[in-house]
Amino acid sequence: MEDLIAYFTNNKEIIFIVILMVFVGVEVIGNVPAVLHTPLMSGANAIHGVVIIGAILVMLDSSPDNYLALSLGTLAVFLGTLNVVGGFVVTDRMLDMFKKKK
Amino acid sequence: MNIDLIHIIYLFGSVTFILGLKMLSNPKTARNGNLLAAAGMTAAIVGTIFLKENEVSPIIYYLIFGAILVGTVVGWLTAKRVQMTKMPELVSLFNGMGGACAGLIGLIEFPKVAAHHPEKLGIVLAGMIIGSVSFSGSMIAWAKLNGTLRNAIRLPKYNIVNTLVLIGLVAYAVFIVVAGAYDPMHLYLLFTIAIVYGVLFVIPIGGADMPVVISLLNSFTGLAAAFGGFLYDNQVMLTGGILVGSAGTLLTLVMCKAMNRPLYSVVFGAFGETATAASGGESQGSVREVSSSDLAVQMNYSSKVLIVPGYGLAVAQAQHVVKELETLLEERGVEVAYAIHPVAGRMPGHMNVLLAESNVDYDKLKEMEDVNPEFAQTDVVLVVGANDVVNPAAKTDPTSPIFGMPILEVENAKSVVVNKRSMNAGYAGIQNELFFRDKTSMLFGDAKKVLGELVNELKNLD
Numbered sequence: 001m002e003d004l005i006a007y008f009t010n011n012k013e014i015i016f017i018v019i020l021m022v023f024v025g026v027e028v029i030g031n032v033p034a035v036l037h038t039p040l041m042s043g044a045n046a047i048h049g050v051v052i053i054g055a056i057l058v059m060l061d062s063s064p065d066n067y068l069a070l071s072l073g074t075l076a077v078f079l080g081t082l083n084v085v086g087g088f089v090v091t092d093r094m095l096d097m098f099k100k101k102k
Numbered sequence: 103m104n105i106d107l108i109h110i111i112y113l114f115g116s117v118t119f120i121l122g123l124k125m126l127s128n129p130k131t132a133r134n135g136n137l138l139a140a141a142g143m144t145a146a147i148v149g150t151i152f153l154k155e156n157e158v159s160p161i162i163y164y165l166i167f168g169a170i171l172v173g174t175v176v177g178w179l180t181a182k183r184v185q186m187t188k189m190p191e192l193v194s195l196f197n198g199m200g201g202a203c204a205g206l207i208g209l210i211e212f213p214k215v216a217a218h219h220p221e222k223l224g225i226v227l228a229g230m231i232i233g234s235v236s237f238s239g240s241m242i243a244w245a246k247l248n249g250t251l252r253n254a255i256r257l258p259k260y261n262i263v264n265t266l267v268l269i270g271l272v273a274y275a276v277f278i279v280v281a282g283a284y285d286p287m288h289l290y291l292l293f294t295i296a297i298v299y300g301v302l303f304v305i306p307i308g309g310a311d312m313p314v315v316i317s318l319l320n321s322f323t324g325l326a327a328a329f330g331g332f333l334y335d336n337q338v339m340l341t342g343g344i345l346v347g348s349a350g351t352l353l354t355l356v357m358c359k360a361m362n363r364p365l366y367s368v369v370f371g372a373f374g375e376t377a378t379a380a381s382g383g384e385s386q387g388s389v390r391e392v393s394s395s396d397l398a399v400q401m402n403y404s405s406k407v408l409i410v411p412g413y414g415l416a417v418a419q420a421q422h423v424v425k426e427l428e429t430l431l432e433e434r435g436v437e438v439a440y441a442i443h444p445v446a447g448r449m450p451g452h453m454n455v456l457l458a459e460s461n462v463d464y465d466k467l468k469e470m471e472d473v474n475p476e477f478a479q480t481d482v483v484l485v486v487g488a489n490d491v492v493n494p495a496a497k498t499d500p501t502s503p504i505f506g507m508p509i510l511e512v513e514n515a516k517s518v519v520v521n522k523r524s525m526n527a528g529y530a531g532i533q534n535e536l537f538f539r540d541k542t543s544m545l546f547g548d549a550k551k552v553l554g555e556l557v558n559e560l561k562n563l564d
Contacts, residue, residue: 017337017340021348023348025346026352028124029127030127031127034360037357039455043122043135044350047119047123050119051233051326054203057150058207059165062210073210074166081172082173082176082180087196088139089178095132
């Protein structure tokens with residue numbers, strides 16, 4: 001119990017952000033019409049590509065002679081970029097079609 | 103660059119994600135919302151790269167820029183070139199890439215964190231496990247959607263096996279953290295088990311439930327990104343990840359509700375087993391076939407036609423010929439609209455995207471609640487490649503596996519024409535009594551081909 005309270009205190013900012021973001025996430029997409037479910041899923045898919053920032057941080061922290069870390073890291077950055085770029089572009093393409101009505 | 107500036111950039115990024123998602127929930131602002139989130143993401147990425155100026159060897163910058171450049175070109179071209187009918191599997195594919203990225207981060211960080219910050223090891227492993235499960239699960243979902251993997255593969259007692267593997271996975275991770283088993287061998291074994299679990303998790307689930315699974319895996323990847331944010335104390339990863347995690351979970355539940363299927367039965371797959379037992383696959387009488395020339399005449403003299411698109415339309419790529427049919431009928435003074443079931447196709451909104459591609463007017467796409475009262479005044483309902491979403495058993499037969507699912511009440515119309523390739527059952531694996539009703543007639547064949555014939559017959563009527 002002591003440990004748990006200490007853990008909470010040490011990470012309180014992060015825990016606050018997490019809890020508040022959970023509510024924001026629910027609020028933000030409440031009442032979305034069924035028409036937009038697929039673009040919304042696709043847009044959210046692009047946003048979690050933010051994980052690429054972790055991959056970049058890994059790379060920046062690696063020493064230039066740690067070949068294993070560098071090759072895995074480069075692969076991670078590549079995959080993260082695919083997620084971000086592909087995700088946003090395909091979402092834009094979907095939404096572009098909706099706009100064409102007259 | 104001033105290092106402190108990065109926090110302002112991250113704040114900007116987080117705000118664009120929230121606003122972007124909010125704007126994506128409204129048809130008028132959706133496109134700008136997506137662009138806004140993309141701008142925030144770009145700022146956060148560029149800011150991160152230049153965060154540590156002068157401390158990093160140039161080779162690392164070359165690798166990062168190279169990876170981003172190649173990733174951008176590949177991602178852009180794939181997203182631009184893919185046919186819109188293939189879009190659900192593409193979303194799954196990109197989701198898997200994000201999951202793999204999170205998994206790799208865990209693999210690289212583990213030895214470093216184990217040496218310097220063992221208290222953060224749980225976070226590293228959680229991110230790695232969730233990311234890896236999301237990766238392999240998404241790859242299976244992708245293979246199922248594009249037809250590489252056709253059927254649900256069920257190991258004997260797969261629910262028990264899956265649960266045991268999951269428990270083993272978590273227990274192993276706890277063991278590594280608690281016992282301080284920092285040997286990389288353990289790490290790679292854990293990684294492998296996570297990958298295997300992702301496969302086991304998705305492989306028994308049927309194609310009809312893939313949208314729900316993709317949405318669920320989408321929120322998993324969000325969670326994995328959030329663990330990364332926790333690890334690096336990085337707010338933009340944290341907010342972005344949690345936002346997608348919670349919004350994705352809600353979206354998953356909304357989709358389940360539209361199908362009237364609780365999430366646990368999607369994941370633990372009650373579908374199919376009761377289905378075949380309850381209604382069987384036998385036919386219930388005979389069906390009536392209609393020729394495209396008769397149908398053309400019938401439609402020509404109708405005053406109102408409703409088209410119900412389903413996955414068969416997407417498979418046959420018939421969205422353009424449907425639009426042609428609509429135009430021809432309207433020229434003849436027939437009122438035409440589309441009745442869209444919330445889960446028609448393989449993703450909610452799938453039909454809307456497809457029909458929008460062929461320039462169908464947004465106002466002609468009617469949602470289920472709005473269109474159901476209109477069927478009684480409709481002369482001809484044309485069902486194109488849809489089945490379970492128009493099955494009256496959902497309302498009348500309590501033993502049916504789809505009982506309780508809201509359906510399009512096409513049986514109220516004066517006549518119903520169903521276009522299908524054959525009499526095979528839909529995803530739910532059950533026969534549809536609608537096809538045997540007196541006012542129903544069948545138009546067999548590939549949607550694109552048959553509707554093309556129908557269009558030609560209509561033209562010949564002049």
